Structures are given as C-alpha cells and as structure tokens.
Amino acid sequence: MPIDELGPPSAAEWALAGALHDLLQSMNPQLNAPFRRAAAGRLVALAARTVDSVDAPRSVRESVSRHAWFARVLDVTRTDTSVSWWSERRLFLGVDPPPRLQAWPGLRRVRVTQSSRRLLELAPLAIERELAVDVLARFLARTPLTDLATCTRLEPAFTWTSSQ
DSSP states (O other), X not given: OOGGGGOSOOHHHHHHHHHHHHHHXXXXXXXXXXXXXXXXXXXXXXXXXXXXXXXXXXXXXXXXXXXXXXXXXXXXXXXXXXXXXXXXXXXXXSSOOOGGGGSSHHHHTOEXXXXXXXXXGOOSOSSXXXXXXXXXXXXXXXXXXXXXXXXXXXXXXXXXXXXX
C-alpha cells in the first residue's frame, strides 16, 4: 500500500499526537521548579487519559497509518549544551546558550559541548520517571506495529497485548 493512500491523520492519530505532545511537555526541564511541578503532573495525567481513550487499531490500514506517524517516537532527543570558560560553567537543557557566553573563545577559553539525550534519558524531571515510562508503554500499545518493531528496547519493556 503506497503511503499516499493512507490519507490524512485520523482522530485517533490526532489524539495520540496530542498525548505525545503533553508527555514531552511534562518532561520539560523548565517545569522542574517549585511552582510548576503541579503543571507537569497535570500534563502527564492528561496524556495518560488521552492515550487510554484511544482504541486499538481496527484494521491493518489503521495499524500501518499509526506506525507511519509514530515509528520514530523512541528516537526523540533533546540537545543539552554545556558552556564552560575560565571562571564558570553553565548547562542549557534543550535551549541554545546566549551568544554572549560564547564570545572571545580564545581569550576566555570557552568550550562548548553538546550532547543528545533520548526521551527516557532526560533529567531532571518534574514528574516521576516511572510515570513517564508507563504512559509511553501505553502509547506504544496503541501503535502495535511500532511497539513490535521496537520490541528489543530496554524501556518500556515490550509485552504482548491483545491488539498485537
């Protein structure tokens, strides 16, 4: 089946995309602050309810379509940047450092190091890590081809469900 025959996203795919967005936002490091942690908890709870409201695919076409949309969900990464200079070091989680910190690299001995962190390697989190893993496992169960295609992953552990 050619990919262009899959058509536009279904309501279930839009719901799953929204749930993924909410899960990713709940893992945003800016929410790991005293007055923001409750917002992260509400976001992950909303993501869990949304995922649970989506039924398993009813056809091969639906399964393939969901896999086409979400096959690389476990490849989502955040780029963290460490900027150090002769007197200090700063870490920027998922955002670019201001250009002024990188000025005069020879004189100030500026060193910029970037590292990519996968979805389940993100830290610090405003939510319990196990909660994020659980919601991601439920998400993958709603996209059975993606779940099966990534069955060798360490987390969330693959388990057979009735939709596979």
